[in-house]
Amino acid sequence: MLTISRVAAYAGVTVRAIRHYHEIGLLPEPVRDRSGYRTYDAAAIVRLIRIHTLADAGVPLARVQELLDAGPDEFAAGVREIDKNLRAEIRRLRGTRQRLAGLAAGDRLALPRCVLDYLDRLRALGVDERQIEAERDGWILVAAQVPDQIDAVIAQKHEDLDNPDVVELYLLLNDALDWPPDDPRVVEIADIVERLMIRAVQSGEAGPDAITDSFATLLDAAMLESSPGAARLLAILEDRGWKGWTRIEKFPANRLDPAMTGDDA
Amino acid sequence: MLTISRVAAYAGVTVRAIRHYHEIGLLPEPVRDRSGYRTYDAAAIVRLIRIHTLADAGVPLARVQELLDAGPDEFAAGVREIDKNLRAEIRRLRGTRQRLAGLAAGDRLALPRCVLDYLDRLRALGVDERQIEAERDGWILVAAQVPDQIDAVIAQKHEDLDNPDVVELYLLLNDALDWPPDDPRVVEIADIVERLMIRAVQSGEAGPDAITDSFATLLDAAMLESSPGAARLLAILEDRGWKGWTRIEKFPANRLDPAMTGDDA
DNA sequence: TGCGGGGTTGACGCGGCGTCAAGGTCAAGC
């Protein structure tokens, strides 16, 4: 008597697969003997072999029946479509491999090379690693948001770094990391920042186009989270009429030229 | 406030994906506001972007955490392994495509070309399509069982067909399909078959090596199922001392040469 | 009578979410 395991062996499939085909109606349930065993005939093996041949060639089980019953034309059409899907899947995997290679090549932090170079420059200037990490996270956000403008934005940042004030600011912030939040020296930092902001406003810089208001707000929030003293600094600046950090804005029209006078609030 | 959908938009993932990452512990659950909404911070977006970058490059979610925490060497090793898997998967799919192309080229019945050619020859001899289908199913079984010997077996069958007795037998069986099971002419068929069997035994043919006894039994059963008169035919032959059909065997040593004498049982 | 190697059904697991159901919440417009 042909039991399920012998049928499986003849057809080159597993017992479990046969039961699965029964479950989904691809292979009719055979009659049972008195103890409930399935008893097959040779025709079942033939059908199994044909199912297995198709399945092994990538035909989804849901379409096997249809293809077994098809005439030559429908069969060819079905095969073409399945092959199209296989090709698409292979393309997808190749794309995945490309991205994986990109990871290996350096952007495992979700950052393009130019940003990594920029961060290296900061590192070379002596900027503290903690600050670089905060900076890096900011750039991860930006790069995800405007991936095709990131090069231009970074180029601008490199220019900024040619300004000694900017470098001094970074180094001051370096020290500020260990200050208590109410350290009076924060005011010095505010002075430098304000000077830079004024220059930026005067030269008409507006930041990258695609940075929306809400995204700028997000970046500001990220900056606030990154350091305990950041809130103080922003508060002082806001007192002097500056709003935002990512996107510079002077908000009341009054007190237009307090440059270089220090904190007089 | 950063809701889940805004975070999803910033990170370029779906809301459902974020919840999934929470479920599997890849992204920590953030605090909730008073109405139960998750409230995120910018750091969560950064982590999400990094998760997404890895996942998109084919890193299984189960390994993302590990790679996020890894140093450069472990990271590189992990990436290499994942890439190996991707390559293997692509190879697998290419193999699948090959098999699919094979299907399209003709063996959609799970039969190699040489068997199809053989069946075409039978068809050309005037063998009935019903008989060819039975024959075909038998060959599907054989081809699945001994795929690398099928060419040799078929070559032997082609030689057999050069014998006019064999052709006559096929054509007689053609007619026999419509005979009632107890038609006396079955004896004529038995005579021819016996003649052929004797010749086969004398020339020392033994059938393909890899055909085991149990498989021969299966093929005999398949032959029995294929036609109602087959049982009669086998019964007559067995009466004359012949056992089996697929594998020819003379079983009692007595009555060694009843050739061409007809049914004397 | 026990054992070892069959068979049976039923259920969960995998991977990475998509998608639906059945609600509670929020901001805005009437």
Next chain:
DNA sequence: GCTTGACCTTGACGCCGCGTCAACCCCGCA
């Protein structure tokens, strides 16, 4: 104050092709 529509919540099933238990029955042999 009420409705509307967009968004949030949890919970659950679905996909695809089986692999892999678990718990139990059946058969032949020593």
